[in-house]
Amino acid sequence: SRFIGPFQILKRVGKVAYRIVLPPSLANLHDVFHVSQLRKYVSDLTHVIESDNVQVRDDLTTETVPLRIEGREVKKY
Numbered sequence: 001s002r003f004i005g006p007f008q009i010l011k012r013v014g015k016v017a018y019r020i021v022l023p024p025s026l027a028n029l030h031d032v033f034h035v036s037q038l039r040k041y042v043s044d045l046t047h048v049i050e051s052d053n054v055q056v057r058d059d060l061t062t063e064t065v066p067l068r069i070e071g072r073e074v075k076k077y
Contacts, residue, residue, distance in 0.1 A: 006041040028056060 008021040010031075019032050056062055 003039055026056060028058070 010019045010021055013019050013032050016035050017032050018035065018038060020038075022029060022031050
């Protein structure tokens with residue numbers, strides 16, 4: 001699964017949700033997320049996807065575009 005961020009947590013909302021700071025490009029998203037949708041940020045710049053490059057559609061989906069192809073594997077059935 002893919003995550004974008006990191007984003008600052010503003011406050012805890014209830015027992016299992018958090019309000020986060022979203023950039024203007026993600027303004028169409030609700031800013032409260034269940035803990036199952038969040039991951040602790042581990043500093044590794046190769047894993048960070050800039051939110052400015054993410055376009056969230058009205059149905060809350062995104063288009064996934066590979067950044068690079070690491071290798072090729074051919075499977076025979």
